[in-house]
Amino acid sequence: MSHLHINPSILSADFSRLGEELQAIETADAAHIDVMDNHFVPNLTWGPAVVERLHEVSPVPFDVHLMIEDADRWAPRYAEIGCESVTFHAEAAIAPIKLARELRSQGARAGMALRPATPVEPYLEMLDELDLLLVMTVEPGFGGQKFLDLTLPKLRRASEAIRGSGGRVALQVDGGISEETIGRAAEAGADVFVAGSSVYGAEDPAAAIAGLRSVASRAVGDSTRNAFMP
Numbered sequence: 001m002s003h004l005h006i007n008p009s010i011l012s013a014d015f016s017r018l019g020e021e022l023q024a025i026e027t028a029d030a031a032h033i034d035v036m037d038n039h040f041v042p043n044l045t046w047g048p049a050v051v052e053r054l055h056e057v058s059p060v061p062f063d064v065h066l067m068i069e070d071a072d073r074w075a076p077r078y079a080e081i082g083c084e085s086v087t088f089h090a091e092a093a094i095a096p097i098k099l100a101r102e103l104r105s106q107g108a109r110a111g112m113a114l115r116p117a118t119p120v121e122p123y124l125e126m127l128d129e130l131d132l133l134l135v136m137t138v139e140p141g142f143g144g145q146k147f148l149d150l151t152l153p154k155l156r157r158a159s160e161a162i163r164g165s166g167g168r169v170a171l172q173v174d175g176g177i178s179e180e181t182i183g184r185a186a187e188a189g190a191d192v193f194v195a196g197s198s199v200y201g202a203e204d205p206a207a208a209i210a211g212l213r214s215v216a217s218r219a220v221g222d223s224t225r226n227a228f229m230p
């Protein structure tokens with residue numbers, strides 16, 4: 001991916017005015033939509049009917065993150081209603097390869113997410129089946145948690161594997177991303193950054209998006225320079 005993506009999570013938006021909250025992030029690359037079923041995670045949000053209607057009024061594409069059991073059954077529904085990218089959890093899918101192919105055949109980008117304690121190695125052979133790999137940097141379920149630095153080595157290994165396989169898969173991080181942490185994630189190889197509380201908790205979400213973007217690109221620029229200048 002040539003450019004760094006900032007995808008604000010509407011989990012931290014004002015739920016009474018979601019349409020306007022989507023307008024407030026029109027400078028973002030996509031809106032991150034967290035779907036939770038109170039089984040895979042101990043929290044509950046919205047389902048396909050609400051997501052479909054929000055998608056109709058959104059100025060930006062939808063990056064759907066499914067924190068649900070029975071992903072094989074429900075994920076294709078989000079592709080069908082036009083969500084640009086649909087990410088299921090590796091821990092929740094019975095047949096991840098079949099599911100990724102189904103999502104792609106419906107015109108969506110296929111994403112797969114890993115909880116912080118799930119290793120990436122068992123999934124490296126299926127990278128070609130994916131458009132996006134999400135390395136969770138907090139335990140999924142809630143916004144506003146602290147970034148887990150212990151996920152950085154996994155992020156680095158995932159980034160190396162992606163580069164080794166042609167570099168076509170986007171590497172997303174989600175959880176605890178702020179101006180303080182985004183640089184570490186970018187240096188480790190992430191190129192798509194989900195940010196909930198640091199965007200919607202800010203007075204000016206557009207300024208927060210711009211701030212995250214500039215810290216991330218500076219971090220990548222710095223690490224590139226370091227590689228060439230001892």
Ligand code: DX5
Pocket residue numbers: 009010011012032034065138139140141142143144145174175176177194195196197198
């Ligand atoms: C957590 C969700 C995240 C959440 C991130 O389970 O997947 O997308 O909204 O929120 P922050 O950025 O506040 O950690």
Ligand code: ZN
Pocket residue numbers: 009032033034065174194
């Ligand atoms: Zn998420």
